[in-house]
Amino acid sequence: MLIYNSRSQTKEELITQEPNKVRAYVCGPTVYDYCHIGHARTYVNFDVLRRYLEAQGYEVLHVQNFTDVDDKITMRAREEGVEPMELADRFIAKCFQDIDALNIKRATKYTRASEYVPKIIKITQRLLEKGCAYRAGDAIYFDVERAGGFGELVKDLKGAVVDMLEAGAKRGPFDFVLWREAREGEESYSSPWGMGRPGWHTECVAMSMDNLGEVLDIHWGGRDLIYPHHECEALMAKALTGKTFVRYWMHNDFILLGGEKMSKSTGRTVLIRDVLKRHPGEVLRTLLLSKNYREQLEFSEEELEDSKERYDRMRMAAREARRAGPTNEISPCVKDYVDMFFGAMDDNLETGQALAAVENMSLELLSSYSEKDFAGASRIFDAVENILGIKLGHSMSTQ
């Protein structure tokens, strides 16, 4: 199977460290609000990759985090007058509801940043010992220059914006916080440097390495995490172990609303739970898989309606195909569609093309004028259910 690696910016054959075993880490949400359809796109696409690899006999170790230590959580909790952890717990529970409604397989393990603070402290200490970190002002910074500089994922830093607020204390413009002193009223953790809070990038390194080892096969996230988050992670991990942290970096592109990026900071978001009030999870899943994960995806009511029609057509065709009962036979026509489906999946998870194959076959199959033989067509619909994770069995989408 070919996979697009954000490091090489090309498609590469997937070769894991251990045969038939994939160590994968997916960047999860910061839990201060409900999950939106951008999160859904990330988790659904990884879920399809996972199902596809498992169908080929791989064991997939899938670790996913919840960032529950974050300034935004502190702020939101203060607004609502609740404890930060109470707020985080609540949105983690809501997130699982969305995950289940979208038929996303549960990760092998979910981790929470708050439970990894001792490991984060240990990493910070080791980086200080190695001379890749320093204390300045009220924080401990990672020294990007001393660690060899960026370049894993970002090829040119001319467009990279530097956080000037921190510029005073930092030695280098790209240095980032590993640990900082807690401020008044913040939830804090004890450390050799007093009560404080961990930096964001260290979390993921601590959680992934602790559960999957020093080198990951796949690290997946939204493309907004490429810089600075994943670039920082990569450099930090390399400084710690001397090894290349990740073999395949995978990033899905954004969901667009009216031609522009959907983003929490601009308030232009669509929540998963709001879509699910009007459409079943299968329809949203069909929409999210209608394009390859690396393409920008336009979201609108119209797209949702289209997806509903496409889903209904697949479901009708599946019912038709299964009426004949199981068979070992496979007609040449179905064979072509099966080849198209799996050929698309092998090519960097081209779910849009795979879905197009299913749709074209469904149209032909449902057409009373078609004289082609569709023996064995049910196996394509089995693949839609088991690999694309779109259930075709029961509930009508027109509730």
Place this chain on the structure above:
RNA sequence: GCCAGGGUGGCCGAGCCGUUAGGCGACGGGCUGCAGACCCGUUAUACUGGGGUUCAAAUCCCUACCCUGGCUCCA
């Protein structure tokens, strides 16, 4: 600067190597007291420029130009 996706007839927009998609508008006709709606036909063998591959390219490759989205936090 870097990453991604695009540039198709007046406009929008499919196709993505080999039978002029389709829609809107405009124009002509039918229907109608006039107009609208509706129906028929015409506009229309169009694919940003330049190379290349091929028997064959809008479709593949290279190159130039232009447009869009993104590059602090964010999936």
